[in-house]
Amino acid sequence: MSFYKPNFTTIPFVDRMIQAGEQHLRKRGFMRVTVPRIVPASGACENVDTLFEVYMAGSALWFKIGENGSEKKKRVYFTQTGQLYLESLLGDGGPPRLYCIGPSARAETKVDTRHLTEFEMIEIEFLGSFSELLSEIESFIGCLVGSAFSVAENERRRFGFSEDLSHLEQHPSVFPKINYADAVQELGVAWGDDLSSSQEQKLIQNHGACPIFIIRYPNPESERMKKILEKDGKDKAIKFFNMVPDSEDSDYVLSADCIVPWGGECVGSAARVWKLEEFKSRLFSSLMFQRLKEKDPDAELGFAWYLDMLKAFPSRPHAGCGFGMSRIFQYLLKTPDITEVVTFPSNRERIY
Amino acid sequence: MSFYKPNFTTIPFVDRMIQAGEQHLRKRGFMRVTVPRIVPASGACENVDTLFEVYMAGSALWFKIGENGSEKKKRVYFTQTGQLYLESLLGDGGPPRLYCIGPSARAETKVDTRHLTEFEMIEIEFLGSFSELLSEIESFIGCLVGSAFSVAENERRRFGFSEDLSHLEQHPSVFPKINYADAVQELGVAWGDDLSSSQEQKLIQNHGACPIFIIRYPNPESERMKKILEKDGKDKAIKFFNMVPDSEDSDYVLSADCIVPWGGECVGSAARVWKLEEFKSRLFSSLMFQRLKEKDPDAELGFAWYLDMLKAFPSRPHAGCGFGMSRIFQYLLKTPDITEVVTFPSNRERIY
Numbered sequence A, B: 001m002s003f004y005k006p007n008f009t010t011i012p013f014v015d016r017m018i019q020a021g022e023q024h025l026r027k028r029g030f031m032r033v034t035v036p037r038i039v040p041a042s043g044a045c046e047n048v049d050t051l052f053e054v055y056m057a058g059s060a061l062w063f064k065i066g067e068n069g070s071e072k073k074k075r076v077y078f079t080q081t082g083q084l085y086l087e088s089l090l091g092d093g094g095p096p097r098l099y100c101i102g103p104s105a106r107a108e109t110k111v112d113t114r115h116l117t118e119f120e121m122i123e124i125e126f127l128g129s130f131s132e133l134l135s136e137i138e139s140f141i142g143c144l145v146g147s148a149f150s151v152a153e154n155e156r157r158r159f160g161f162s163e164d165l166s167h168l169e170q171h172p173s174v175f176p177k178i179n180y181a182d183a184v185q186e187l188g189v190a191w192g193d194d195l196s197s198s199q200e201q202k203l204i205q206n207h208g209a210c211p212i213f214i215i216r217y218p219n220p221e222s223e224r225m226k227k228i229l230e231k232d233g234k235d236k237a238i239k240f241f242n243m244v245p246d247s248e249d250s251d252y253v254l255s256a257d258c259i260v261p262w263g264g265e266c267v268g269s270a271a272r273v274w275k276l277e278e279f280k281s282r283l284f285s286s287l288m289f290q291r292l293k294e295k296d297p298d299a300e301l302g303f304a305w306y307l308d309m310l311k312a313f314p315s316r317p318h319a320g321c322g323f324g325m326s327r328i329f330q331y332l333l334k335t336p337d338i339t340e341v342v343t344f345p346s347n348r349e350r351i352y
Helices: A010-027 A083-088 A130-149 A153-159 A180-187 A197-206 A223-231 A276-285 A287-295 A299-312 A325-333 B010-027 B083-088 B130-149 B153-159 B180-187 B197-206 B223-231 B276-285 B287-295 B299-312 B325-333
Strands: A052-056 A063-065 A072-074 A076-078 A097-105 A118-127 A177-179 A212-215 A255-260 A264-272 A318-324 B052-056 B063-065 B072-074 B076-078 B097-105 B118-127 B177-179 B212-215 B255-260 B264-272 B318-324
Touching (some): A010 A118, A010 A130, A010 A325, A083 A118, A118 A130, A130 A264, A130 A318, A130 A325, A180 A212, A255 A325, A264 A325, A276 A299, B010 B130, B010 B325, B083 B097, B083 B118, B083 B318, B118 B325, B177 B180, B180 B197, B197 B255, B264 B325, B287 B299
Antiparallel strands (some): A063 A072, A118 A318, B063 B072, B212 B255, B255 B264
16 A cells, blocks of 8 residues: 655645735625535536535435425535536625635546546636726735735745745736637637646737636537537547626637646636526536436425526626635745645545 | 425524624633535545445546646535544644534435534634543533523524523533543443433433533543444444544543533534644544545545645644534534524425
């Protein structure tokens, strides 16, 4: 049996950064919500192919819903995102700015320096626009960079920093924003394809060697994207299903990924679809939902509570994102190896 | 399909309380550690009968460990406790005070006002003695009570408080400590039996109608307890396996439960066994481990990393506990119904 030990040096570092991040969000008016981590499809809709299922005594159908003989069993999963839970609270009468922090899981078969089966995510959702969203992301990451500089020079080694923080000295308060359409042209990639992590790093090098946004991804509902998806749905740039189409060009949606040096994609974000009918239409016609149905014929059961919420507490225009904290940490600590910035890094062959 | 909505009023309340609790711990020198929530037996050893299993594509054996053909598959679970993860970091060279916050799950079949399938726990582990542990618990709960009073009177309703906080006005800074042996005598319960929640509330009424400790539970390794367990192991007062025996009377261990009005048992705590050989002996001879083996013939695989840690970084005397936050919230908000103090309360028939 191979021996592996936790990463001691991550302890003061992660503690300091999570504290700084949460303080920042609270200063900006965000309230922390405890979202569930054992969830039906509504919390497991980020990447259907990497879903961990939650069983009890060997059964996938332990939970049930409904009353008086109309009971249905409900499949549950280990959460991938708290997004819809935060979104559900932003309706009429709810608070305007919310966040959650906790684990997100992906059954990644790759055992390498880029993938973990479990990672810590901070997610925010708030009443606001797409451009306000990009500002929130810039200010959150900026706060963590500031917090890195606040560590005394003679303390840096204890926190896992290299003595030299010059890679953070050029950190911009506003990040370059590159349209997906321009990015694929610049990289010579076919429109509709997802970008690989080495392509993302190349974009970073072309645009100032600092954090960048790739914005306005293809709209999966557009004719242009649908044609591509019909031919070959794999490896395409499909993001979460409820993103608002760009009013200037409906081939695109108002979504943005933030890419950082070393860490790669550390934030996925979008303006969210908030009207009930539009939400339903995008959900039920999405490729994600189609794949979910193959796993679970009753997948729509998992969204019933959310649709009910949208009916009872009509939502308002809002936007949000998820911060993959470890990837931001890679940027701060200047390491391409995600297993170095996590205290107990889990993958398929290394689990504590 | 029955409609249920999240509890909006819990949002500002839980946000305020979790923030106060974490600030308090950091002031007391505790650092926050991100512990894994998909875990082998080492994080799933609190209550074996209520374990949720984590599967991938219908298989319980997706994770593997070992190298070069000596691979073994590893069963994993949804975490019940981060205790051993924090403990593993307290060895030689490690930091002295740690905490974690996050979900803990129990497959409780009961659908009532006392049980949830998932709840939020703050756990602490630190280098220190049993009596220091009891002080930490008193000061943590005291901090939350203070935070309740810091809510302006005209804001109380918005936070879910009743206007009248008189039940907290008599909150003591030091709690009555009742020996388990005295408690069973007082209640007319057989020695070795666990106390029911109504018996716990009766003790509270007998001792000032405020939070109390029940201390020094039976030592499962003692001859006296072993005899009882052999006859009938069910419903007995067995706590976590690695508790230090009381040096004054080895029929007991240095453990304490904190019981609060309305919420009931909200903290389980103990001085921990820290020497490798003693740990191994208590683990492998425990009833908990026996039950775990029935579920998983390779259960010891899940503890291998921890035993390796104890070898490589010899531990030091330490103690710790888990705060069931929702039960403390019940005390603060004066409600016997746990589903009222959680934003998304999950049980077998109600899952978001």
